[in-house]
Amino acid sequence: MTVTIVGVGLIGGSMALALKDKGIATKVIGVGRSATSIAKAIELGIIDEALPLEEAVKQADIIYVSIPVDATIPVMIEVMDMITDKQVVLDAGSTKAALCAALKDHPMRSRFVATHPMWGTEYSGPEAAVRGAFAGRACVICEKEKTDTAALELVENIYTTLGMHIIYMDAVNHDVHAAYVSHISHITSFALANTVLEKEKEEDAIFEMAGGGFESTVRLAKSNSAMWAPIFMQNKENVLDVLNEHISQLRKFKASLEKENITYLVELMENANKIKKILK
Amino acid sequence: MTVTIVGVGLIGGSMALALKDKGIATKVIGVGRSATSIAKAIELGIIDEALPLEEAVKQADIIYVSIPVDATIPVMIEVMDMITDKQVVLDAGSTKAALCAALKDHPMRSRFVATHPMWGTEYSGPEAAVRGAFAGRACVICEKEKTDTAALELVENIYTTLGMHIIYMDAVNHDVHAAYVSHISHITSFALANTVLEKEKEEDAIFEMAGGGFESTVRLAKSNSAMWAPIFMQNKENVLDVLNEHISQLRKFKASLEKENITYLVELMENANKIKKILK
Numbered sequence: 322m323t324v325t326i327v328g329v330g331l332i333g334g335s336m337a338l339a340l341k342d343k344g345i346a347t348k349v350i351g352v353g354r355s356a357t358s359i360a361k362a363i364e365l366g367i368i369d370e371a372l373p374l375e376e377a378v379k380q381a382d383i384i385y386v387s388i389p390v391d392a393t394i395p396v397m398i399e400v401m402d403m404i405t406d407k408q409v410v411l412d413a414g415s416t417k418a419a420l421c422a423a424l425k426d427h428p429m430r431s432r433f434v435a436t437h438p439m440w441g442t443e444y445s446g447p448e449a450a451v452r453g454a455f456a457g458r459a460c461v462i463c464e465k466e467k468t469d470t471a472a473l474e475l476v477e478n479i480y481t482t483l484g485m486h487i488i489y490m491d492a493v494n495h496d497v498h499a500a501y502v503s504h505i506s507h508i509t510s511f512a513l514a515n516t517v518l519e520k521e522k523e524e525d526a527i528f529e530m531a532g533g534g535f536e537s538t539v540r541l542a543k544s545n546s547a548m549w550a551p552i553f554m555q556n557k558e559n560v561l562d563v564l565n566e567h568i569s570q571l572r573k574f575k576a577s578l579e580k581e582n583i584t585y586l587v588e589l590m591e592n593a594n595k596i597k598k599i600l601k
Numbered sequence: 602m603t604v605t606i607v608g609v610g611l612i613g614g615s616m617a618l619a620l621k622d623k624g625i626a627t628k629v630i631g632v633g634r635s636a637t638s639i640a641k642a643i644e645l646g647i648i649d650e651a652l653p654l655e656e657a658v659k660q661a662d663i664i665y666v667s668i669p670v671d672a673t674i675p676v677m678i679e680v681m682d683m684i685t686d687k688q689v690v691l692d693a694g695s696t697k698a699a700l701c702a703a704l705k706d707h708p709m710r711s712r713f714v715a716t717h718p719m720w721g722t723e724y725s726g727p728e729a730a731v732r733g734a735f736a737g738r739a740c741v742i743c744e745k746e747k748t749d750t751a752a753l754e755l756v757e758n759i760y761t762t763l764g765m766h767i768i769y770m771d772a773v774n775h776d777v778h779a780a781y782v783s784h785i786s787h788i789t790s791f792a793l794a795n796t797v798l799e800k801e802k803e804e805d806a807i808f809e810m811a812g813g814g815f816e817s818t819v820r821l822a823k824s825n826s827a828m829w830a831p832i833f834m835q836n837k838e839n840v841l842d843v844l845n846e847h848i849s850q851l852r853k854f855k856a857s858l859e860k861e862n863i864t865y866l867v868e869l870m871e872n873a874n875k876i877k878k879i880l881k
Contacts (some may be wrong), residue, residue, distance in 0.1 A: 439812040459809045502811040506818035512850040514873035517781050528879045529739045531782040532719040537817040538786035543877050546870035570792040590826035593794035597823050599808045
């Protein structure tokens, strides 16, 4: 199969490598706005050639759109206006409600699969692409009933071959849950980085002290704003809802310390420990 | 050398293994309050034998105290009341100001080295002890001028042999910095776990969605309250200071979303990205 990847960054690049490694794609065509990224993707063997969008879509069996979510809707409509009913289009976006709503009346809606492979790192661009990504992770598919059976099965098989397990969810629920298990982690990490940078301005030595705990908590603060700002904006209501809850949880810790109420503090921590059962 | 480890948990246990592996300790004696932990530590080959505190101190060249910080002060005084000027005592606590203040007029103060090896995991107990811990991390030594040169050099050599680099700091500064690079990460992680547990009560499926980002941000929420509650309490003023700053940083994200001010949101994220330069 020929696969066109629109957006050869972290996700698109890793997907291109996985599709080739698994023998799913015999040819990968890349589409990108930045000449540098495209050149890098070719150099790294991520894509076989680069073409303008229209030509790339024409030649593809599958079109995989993996660009920032604010750009996804217009590009997706452009792509779907061009495809035939032999082609399949999917996206990898971290928000699903706005995109699904925008495409719901498109004549080619049945050839589109709304997906969110739950994998990523804090790095970006084609040089961030990694081999063996996605395996062991969940992939959410939304509104499967709006996709043709054959197109859906093709996409399910691809993700399953990559080692992912599929979860079905409606698009609105997806966005609620993504706010909890992904978006809020990014915001707390960004905010934690800013907290520490704010307070430790004058000191270099201090960062020598930073152990593994700090690094893992603040790791996501390295993430790309071009990717994440549109996600937060598009999922604003849910993100604000979780953020308010998170601030109120932090205030409980604050209150327990201010009142030197160690019983309450321990209770808060022991409740948090329940996350053990949930994370493997 | 015979080393007595008071508290054979994550830190004490890992230290025992490291001291043996590096040929520093020819014999490790363990002291612990829990018979189960002591039995486990013997079974795992972490300690050679278990003795009551008094006997264990008598036989040791070095006494390493690695117990929760609220228990450290009384135990340390008990230990230092027993030692001769041929013995060296050190601790591994995450707070240093209260301990250093409590010991400042002790007649054996010069045989005590206040240390904080900046290593740990979210697990606890002797079964959490790992080989090869500490290497590549920083170890803070406080108030080195209050320790005999020979005792100080012995301890510096031990940590250096374990692959740590040493940072000298006064105890009060240590606690300020520890609040920033360690304690706040734990609080945000605990609070994030509670946020998600609160909101996702009814749903199991959602946690299947949790990717690597969530896991790394929430990992520290598995940490032991018996170890961490006393740290937060002992470092209350600094922790509250950082916590207030962190809540105000989160409010900036909240404001940028509420006002749909993407320029401001991107600015906050790009500032956070500066953490890249600091973390290797």
